[in-house]
Amino acid sequence: MHKIGKQTICFDNPPSILEAASIVGPKEADGPMASYFDKCLEDEFWGEKSWEKAESKIIKETVNLVVAKSNLATSDIDYVFAGDLLNQCISSDFGLRESNIPYFGVFGACSTFTESMCIGSVFVEANGAKNVICATSSHFCSAEKQFRFPLELGTQRPPTAQWTVTGSGAVILSQTGQGPYITNITPGKIVDMGVKDANNMGAAMAPAALDTLITHFQDTGRKPSYYDAIITGDLGHVGKEILAEMAQSKGYNINSNYNDCGVLMFDKEKQDTHAGGSGCACIATVFSGYFFKQLKDKKMKRILLIATGALMNSTSMQQGESIPGIAHAISIEI
Amino acid sequence: MEQINTQKQYDKLVKEKSPNSPILRDCFNAFWVGGLICSIGQIILDFCIFKGMDATLASTVVSIALIAISALLTSLNIFNRIGKFAGAGTLIPITGFANSIVSPAIEYKSEGYVMGVGGKMFTVAGPVLVFGISTSIIVGIIASIF
Amino acid sequence: MEFIQSIDWLQLLRCFITGGTICIIGQILLDKTKLTSARILVIFVTTGAILGGLGIYQYLIDFAGAGATVPLTGFGANLAKGAIESVKEIGLLGAFIGGVKASAGGIAAAIFFGYIASLLAKPKIKKQ
Numbered sequence: 001m002h003k004i005g006k007q008t009i010c011f012d013n014p015p016s017i018l019e020a021a022s023i024v025g026p027k028e029a030d031g032p033m034a035s036y037f038d039k040c041l042e043d044e045f046w047g048e049k050s051w052e053k054a055e056s057k058i059i060k061e062t063v064n065l066v067v068a069k070s071n072l073a074t075s076d077i078d079y080v081f082a083g084d085l086l087n088q089c090i091s092s093d094f095g096l097r098e099s100n101i102p103y104f105g106v107f108g109a110c111s112t113f114t115e116s117m118c119i120g121s122v123f124v125e126a127n128g129a130k131n132v133i134c135a136t137s138s139h140f141c142s143a144e145k146q147f148r149f150p151l152e153l154g155t156q157r158p159p160t161a162q163w164t165v166t167g168s169g170a171v172i173l174s175q176t177g178q179g180p181y182i183t184n185i186t187p188g189k190i191v192d193m194g195v196k197d198a199n200n201m202g203a204a205m206a207p208a209a210l211d212t213l214i215t216h217f218q219d220t221g222r223k224p225s226y227y228d229a230i231i232t233g234d235l236g237h238v239g240k241e242i243l244a245e246m247a248q249s250k251g252y253n254i255n256s257n258y259n260d261c262g263v264l265m266f267d268k269e270k271q272d273t274h275a276g277g278s279g280c281a282c283i284a285t286v287f288s289g290y291f292f293k294q295l296k297d298k299k300m301k302r303i304l305l306i307a308t309g310a311l312m313n314s315t316s317m318q319q320g321e322s323i324p325g326i327a328h329a330i331s332i333e334i
Numbered sequence: 335m336e337q338i339n340t341q342k343q344y345d346k347l348v349k350e351k352s353p354n355s356p357i358l359r360d361c362f363n364a365f366w367v368g369g370l371i372c373s374i375g376q377i378i379l380d381f382c383i384f385k386g387m388d389a390t391l392a393s394t395v396v397s398i399a400l401i402a403i404s405a406l407l408t409s410l411n412i413f414n415r416i417g418k419f420a421g422a423g424t425l426i427p428i429t430g431f432a433n434s435i436v437s438p439a440i441e442y443k444s445e446g447y448v449m450g451v452g453g454k455m456f457t458v459a460g461p462v463l464v465f466g467i468s469t470s471i472i473v474g475i476i477a478s479i480f
Numbered sequence: 481m482e483f484i485q486s487i488d489w490l491q492l493l494r495c496f497i498t499g500g501t502i503c504i505i506g507q508i509l510l511d512k513t514k515l516t517s518a519r520i521l522v523i524f525v526t527t528g529a530i531l532g533g534l535g536i537y538q539y540l541i542d543f544a545g546a547g548a549t550v551p552l553t554g555f556g557a558n559l560a561k562g563a564i565e566s567v568k569e570i571g572l573l574g575a576f577i578g579g580v581k582a583s584a585g586g587i588a589a590a591i592f593f594g595y596i597a598s599l600l601a602k603p604k605i606k607k608q
Contacts, residue, residue, distance in 0.1 A: 245351075
């Protein structure tokens with residue numbers, strides 16, 4: 001492993017993504033990606049008493065599922081890197097407390113999925129671990145409750161608002177395996193362009209995604225056309241358009257191979273999800289469900305995965321702070 | 335396209351790319367739903383007075399009735415659908431106040447009855463009471479001077 | 481049926497239009513500003529209390545009936561009206577008693593029904 005350029009790490013022995021698993025909620029199961037997920041829930045509680053317990057169960061079961069799919073034993077997993085949106089990452093903490101795997105709680109808001117994959121891949125490449133799990137979760141109801149309003153409050157969502165994805169995605173990174181491989185990672189900087197509107201997260205995160213995207217191209221010397229797909233996490237319809245336009249103005253045309261998991265997750269017109277999906281689980285489930293299979297089946301050969309996060313909480317919003325964004329990129333190739 | 339370097343330039347781009355709320359449709363829905371809620375209140379008021387009730391008492395009956403209906407609709411998971419459609423049409427009448435008390439009460443039940451239901455009930459309605467009552471006290475004090 | 485015959489339809493129309501118009505003001509605030517619904521409710525109740533204190537809101541109530549009393553501005557005006565009336569009866573202390581006393585029914589009902597609802601209902605996701 002060696003560093004190239006400003007902030008990219010290039011792996012000499014690229015870790016393989018051994019297996020991926022995803023579980024989603026009922027609304028996601030109605031969306032266009034439904035057939036790709038491993039399991040679709042019929043209700044948001046999944047037999048639990050609170051939204052928080054339900055989210056913990058989702059990440060717990062997703063981790064169990066990815067281990068089962070990989071044919072490894074739990075004891076073969078050296079570390080787990082997991083995170084979510086709830087305060088102090090309680091979904092991951094509680095969901096994985098009985099897993100008996102050494103655990104790192106990771107927080108990067110909705111960028112957590114690639115953040116944990118960045119850290120996990122470094123562990124694996126540095127021979128600190130043979131197999132690690134990277135997992136994230138989010139839940140529409142627990143996120144609404146923590147960040148916005150009670151579900152029964154009769155409010156209107158503005159057209160720029162996004163819909164937190166209910167679900168969880170998990171991957172196993174391994175020293176062995178036939179790929180796809182994580183070849184480069186470009187951890188991102190915190191970028192704040194002064195957006196204060198909590199109902200327009202895509203716009204708050206797009207500048208961070210742009211910064212990471214351009215840095216990745218500069219560091220690696222690659223062009224946008226190198227990738228079959230460039231995928232952001234949850235910029236949604238608004239953020240996606242902003243990113244594409246700003247990238248073009250900087251001389252990087254990504255229009256033909258760029259998409260966003262928040263855009264892919266829901267049918268905007270039928271599902272009334274306004275600007276699209278968001279949340280840690282958005283990119284985690286769409287990658288684990290869809291893109292991982294595309295890579296496995298060799299329908300895609302190189303993708304750049306950029307999860308984006310909005311680093312705010314209700315206190316910072318009430319104090320009138322703007323919303324800093326962050327984005328971490330990983331390039332996955334076969 | 336011009337380069338985006340400052341927050342101000344970015345703010346302009348964001349405004350350009352962000353769809354606006356359909357304000358005409360929203361206002362129309364708010365108007366007729368809000369008007370309808372007030373009219374239901376008026377009919378209850380008239381009925382109470384028709385039955386010989388004192389006007390002030392009748393007004394209180396209107397409030398309690400509308401609050402009870404809102405609480406029921408909130409519990410049945412119907413109020414938020416009407417609210418999504420009508421916006422300020424259900425928010426501004428006393429129904430919105432009732433909904434703002436009932437909805438956190440239901441949502442925070444999982445944190446227990448004392449700090450969950452009892453404590454969180456006023457997350458939205460609390461400020462309304464604080465500013466409403468404080469203003470009325472100031473008004474009263476001023477009135478006592480003149 | 482006598483009651484239906486006694487309905488003043490013109491009065492009902494004034495109520496409908498006034499109530500609806502007050503809601504439109506709220507809707508414009510919702511759509512055009514980034515104000516949360518809690519802030520908008522506070523603005524309405526405070527405005528109502530001030531207009532009530534100045535005696536202006538009473539004209540609107542005389543004109544529109546429930547169209548003026550049902551919106552939250554009416555709640556604010558009622559608080560102020562109660563405070564003023566109580567001050568007239570018992571002096572300064574009335575400022576602290578009158579407002580809440582006049583609105584006690586609504587406040588108590590909202591709290592009570594909220595508590596009852598929490599006993600009976602379970603949180604559910606918006607289906608849309």
